[in-house]
Amino acid sequence: MRDRRGFGLAETAVVIVIIGILATMAIPNFIQVKKRGMEAAVKGNAHVLQLVVEDWSTRHLGVLPDLADLDSSLFPGGVFPDNPFTGDPFLLGPAGIYTQGNLGYILVGGIYMIEGYGAAADAGPGSDGIIARLTNG
Secondary structure (H helix, E strand, O other): OOOOOOOHHHHHHHHHHHHHHHHHHHHHHHHHHHHHHHHHHHHHHHHHHHHHHHHHHHHHHOOOOOHHHHHHHHHHHHHHOEOOOOOOOOOOOOOOOOOOOOEEEEEEOOEEEEEEEOOHHHHHHHOOEEEEEOOOO
């Protein structure tokens, strides 16, 4: 009988196939978790914007800010938070501008609305991608 050391080709192939099967199950889950994490960051940014709006209103005797009043100096650290999808500071524009990771703000008749846009935002209004909508009304 021959002295066998190590694994043969068949055993190694079986292990590689098993690792491949596990990888095909794990990678899509990892991508979903990463996307959910980025969308959670957008929701956090929307909440920070809401706090900035409420703070501005308190400092201005209950008057709510227009979009033009909201600049980066009002945010913690004096900068806009990062867009989790791009890594750049998020863009603040009028509500209805559907771009991943950015926020929309609109003020109508004393009621504001803040929208946060997630991964599906670039698909446009049909699948609007809104993951957060905050309002005072």
